[in-house]
Amino acid sequence: MxxxxxxxxxxxxxxxxxxxxxxxxxxxxxxxxxxxxxxxQAPFEELGEQFEAAHEDVEVEFSFAGSSxxxxxxxxxxxxxxxxxxxxxxxxxxxxxxxxxxxxxxxxIAVPAGNPAHVRDLASLAREGVDLVVCAPEVPCGxxxxxxxxxxxxxxxxxxxxxxxTDVLTKVTSGEADAGLVYVSDVRRAGDAVEGIEFAEAADAxxxxxxxxxxxxxxxxxxxxxxDLVTGGAGLAVLDxxxxxxx
Amino acid sequence: MRTLPRWVLIPxxxxxxxxxxxxxxxxxxVQWDSFxxxxxxxxxxxxxxxxxxxxxxxxxxxxxxGVPMALLLARSDFPGLSLLRSxxxxxxxxxxxxxxxxxxxxxxxxGLIGRHLEVLGVQIAFSTTAVVLxxxxxxxxxxxxxxxxxxxxxxxxxxxxxxxxxxKPSRVLSRVTLxxxxxxxxxxxxxxxxxxxGEFGAxxxxxxxxxxxxxTLPLEIYLQRESDPQAAIALSVVLMIVAVLIIAVARxxxxx
Numbered sequence: 001m002x003x004x005x006x007x008x009x010x011x012x013x014x015x016x017x018x019x020x021x022x023x024x025x026x027x028x029x030x031x032x033x034x035x036x037x038x039x040x041q042a043p044f045e046e047l048g049e050q051f052e053a054a055h056e057d058v059e060v061e062f063s064f065a066g067s068s069x070x071x072x073x074x075x076x077x078x079x080x081x082x083x084x085x086x087x088x089x090x091x092x093x094x095x096x097x098x099x100x101x102x103x104x105x106x107x108x109i110a111v112p113a114g115n116p117a118h119v120r121d122l123a124s125l126a127r128e129g130v131d132l133v134v135c136a137p138e139v140p141c142g143x144x145x146x147x148x149x150x151x152x153x154x155x156x157x158x159x160x161x162x163x164x165x166t167d168v169l170t171k172v173t174s175g176e177a178d179a180g181l182v183y184v185s186d187v188r189r190a191g192d193a194v195e196g197i198e199f200a201e202a203a204d205a206x207x208x209x210x211x212x213x214x215x216x217x218x219x220x221x222x223x224x225x226x227x228d229l230v231t232g233g234a235g236l237a238v239l240d241x242x243x244x245x246x247x
Numbered sequence: 248m249r250t251l252p253r254w255v256l257i258p259x260x261x262x263x264x265x266x267x268x269x270x271x272x273x274x275x276x277v278q279w280d281s282f283x284x285x286x287x288x289x290x291x292x293x294x295x296x297x298x299x300x301x302x303x304x305x306x307x308x309x310x311x312x313g314v315p316m317a318l319l320l321a322r323s324d325f326p327g328l329s330l331l332r333s334x335x336x337x338x339x340x341x342x343x344x345x346x347x348x349x350x351x352x353x354x355x356x357x358g359l360i361g362r363h364l365e366v367l368g369v370q371i372a373f374s375t376t377a378v379v380l381x382x383x384x385x386x387x388x389x390x391x392x393x394x395x396x397x398x399x400x401x402x403x404x405x406x407x408x409x410x411x412x413x414x415k416p417s418r419v420l421s422r423v424t425l426x427x428x429x430x431x432x433x434x435x436x437x438x439x440x441x442x443x444x445g446e447f448g449a450x451x452x453x454x455x456x457x458x459x460x461x462x463t464l465p466l467e468i469y470l471q472r473e474s475d476p477q478a479a480i481a482l483s484v485v486l487m488i489v490a491v492l493i494i495a496v497a498r499x500x501x502x503x
Binding site: 176 | 451455456457458461470471472476
């Protein structure tokens with residue numbers, strides 16, 4: 001439904017642009033482009049709707065992907081107005097940014113519904129015969145997993161190191177993996193398909209999410225308003241609902 | 248004598264630029280002084296080795312399975328043949344990620360066949376076998392169509408002649424049919440290898456990504472892009488060189 005609405009929006013944008021080109025008139029609405037880490041999809045789409053409701057003639061468009069992918073695109077000049085990253089290290093690669101931390105996320109063990117491999121804690125993940133899937137160390141959730149592994153003293157032998165936390169979650173929900181290390185918010189989002197298991201060592205690798213307006217954005221004020229929405233009370237409430245903690 | 252209108256040149260040149268310019272742009276971004284070091288890192292070498300091994304294995308599988316398929320499609324006649332031929336080509340037009348999902352529901356741990364293999368203690372998911380399966384799935388049609396087309400064009404005159412002179416079917420196949428179709432077999436094999444080497448979507452969806460086991464060169468490039476774009480570029484150039492070499496070899500054998 002949403003996709004269709006957005007498609008219609010894009011189509012009307014094209015029509016408007018054509019109209020503007022044709023008769024030199026027409027008032028096209030403003031589009032605010034927000035680049036955000038894949039794990040933020042659900043809360044940000046909800047916040048985007050709130051923002052659109054509060055701002056007539058403004059449309060918020062999202063690009064959700066791995067934070068590192070988004071930074072690479074921004075460095076190559078992608079036209080975004082706001083950027084939210086899943087960790088501070090990735091955000092720091094954008095040298096011009098002055099980010100604000102707005103949420104944090106903790107790792108959790110996710111197992112398929114019914115927990116077929118009887119995973120109980122972090123120690124179970126190191127057990128032979130448990131097919132563990134984690135994020136590759138090159139991406140934020142993988143860096144956090146590596147930190148947890150270090151501080152726990154266990155040695156994991158994952159069967160796969162995925163590109164993003166959503167890929168890890170897919171491997172668990174489909175039952176391909178016996179266990180995966182994902183964020184609390186991912187377990188919440190997956191609903192009944194997975195069961196989440198907390199572990200104490202997760203406190204050693206809390207990911208902080210920073211957000212910033214992007215240098216050179218054409219809608220800097222509007223971008224700042226979106227940042228304010230996310231970092232304000234309404235943002236916190238929505239983020240909390242999806243399993244994110246305060247920064 | 249000029250038979251083509253002059254304006255054809257303009258879109259043709261634009262098309263040529265569209266193909267060549269991105270390759271030049273990428274080559275221009277390579278930092279040549281660190282090129283060697285980037286390529287010989289442990290993860291790069293592991294990916295290169297795995298890619299060559301799996302592509303060679305899946306190409307072999309393509310030949311073993313694809314040659315009989317092409318023979319049957321080219322030489323038999325039964326209702327539904329043309330439908331069958333279209334079905335064989337599905338992996339060619341299917342987005343690889345869709346192929347990956349289909350393979351997952353076949354050979355994955357909960358899959359149609361994988362479920363039973365799991366009981367027997369055989370696990371395909373997350374193994375190098377999964378990579379080879381994905382590559383074979385996407386590369387097989389290349390061999391089948393090249394060879395089948397050549398067999399049809401060649402016709403059956405020589406085969407009939409050989410048979411009438413007393414040659415048994417297996418002898419006709421090895422002495423007449425296959426030698427005649429050899430150039431097409433070679434180009435089909437080379438194309439299958441190239442397709443297997445470049446396989447990405449089905450592999451990352453179905454096989455996972457682990458250094459030395461399932462992380463082939465395209466997956467390594469995709470991952471390096473996250474943390475070390477220069478390494479990704481260097482590896483991309485290697486794949487580009489391999490692609491050019493493959494085309495050079497294949498073109499000398501037969502006009503593709």
